[in-house]
Amino acid sequence: MSEDEAMAAALEWRTIAPGAVLLDGFHALKHALRFGADVRLVLTSDRAAVRALSGKLASDVADRLDAMAREVPAEVLRELVPRAHPTGVAALAIRPSTQANIGTLNRLPRPTPVVVLDNPRNLGNVGAVIRLAAGFDATGVVTTGDLDPWHPNAVRASAGLHFATAVERLDPAGLPQGPLYVLDPEGEDIRSTTIPDDALLAFGSERHGVSEQLRAQATKLLAIPMRPQVSSFNLATSVAMGLYHWLSTTRHA
Numbered sequence: 001m002s003e004d005e006a007m008a009a010a011l012e013w014r015t016i017a018p019g020a021v022l023l024d025g026f027h028a029l030k031h032a033l034r035f036g037a038d039v040r041l042v043l044t045s046d047r048a049a050v051r052a053l054s055g056k057l058a059s060d061v062a063d064r065l066d067a068m069a070r071e072v073p074a075e076v077l078r079e080l081v082p083r084a085h086p087t088g089v090a091a092l093a094i095r096p097s098t099q100a101n102i103g104t105l106n107r108l109p110r111p112t113p114v115v116v117l118d119n120p121r122n123l124g125n126v127g128a129v130i131r132l133a134a135g136f137d138a139t140g141v142v143t144t145g146d147l148d149p150w151h152p153n154a155v156r157a158s159a160g161l162h163f164a165t166a167v168e169r170l171d172p173a174g175l176p177q178g179p180l181y182v183l184d185p186e187g188e189d190i191r192s193t194t195i196p197d198d199a200l201l202a203f204g205s206e207r208h209g210v211s212e213q214l215r216a217q218a219t220k221l222l223a224i225p226m227r228p229q230v231s232s233f234n235l236a237t238s239v240a241m242g243l244y245h246w247l248s249t250t251r252h253a
Contacts, residue, residue: 006072020092022152025085028160033061035163038094045074045088104166105140105176116202118210119145127157128236136243140166179219187221195246
């Protein structure tokens with residue numbers, strides 16, 4: 001790529017970036033393409049390496065990725081991306097509309113649960129939960145509070161799987177319809193309950209748990225068994241156990 005072409009690519013990136021989702025690294029881009037993201041620009045510091053990686057790990061999207069990729073000098077990519085990914089690739093995609101996400105979340109009958117994270121504080125945990133939700137084919141992940149679930153750090157932690165499920169931030173009073181099962185230490189043992197497909201599974205932060213507002217809205221409080229004197233499970237671990245319980249008791253009953 002010539003210097004003029006590199007400058008043009010950098011200018012295009014800066015034009016698109018303010019309203020776009022950063023796909024930081026090959027795996028985020030791979031998943032975004034697989035799940036229908038509107039990817040607008042793909043830059044790499046080594047197109048041949050990305051071509052080889054996609055041929056090995058993502059042959060289903062290799063041709064599309066290769067056609068979209070534009071090679072720029074490594075120093076240009078470092079200027080555009082706050083923390084360059086080891087795979088040397090970054091892309092920009094358009095965030096799904098809130099209207100579309102809410103439509104998916106409110107669809108009834110809902111075939112799989114919605115995960116609710118009540119006022120989460122760690123972007124890495126949010127991304128890990130979204131990755132889990134995508135793997136379990138959950139309908140979506142809703143967060144409450146001031147943290148943006150589409151923050152680049154969360155998208156990085158989810159490996160781009162935000163595009164495989166509906167991810168939205170909502171007020172607790174505006175949660176999707178359906179029975180609300182709140183994970184809480186004072187609840188019933190989760191093993192005694194069958195969680196329906198249209199449930200909302202709500203989880204609080206490791207330090208504070210769920211808010212009183214969400215507890216008051218709960219259809220039922222559920223507890224995951226835990227050894228005495230252990231303070232808490234990691235948020236993503238708790239979500240994994242809750243979704244696995246739903247899957248094992250409802251989907252394969």
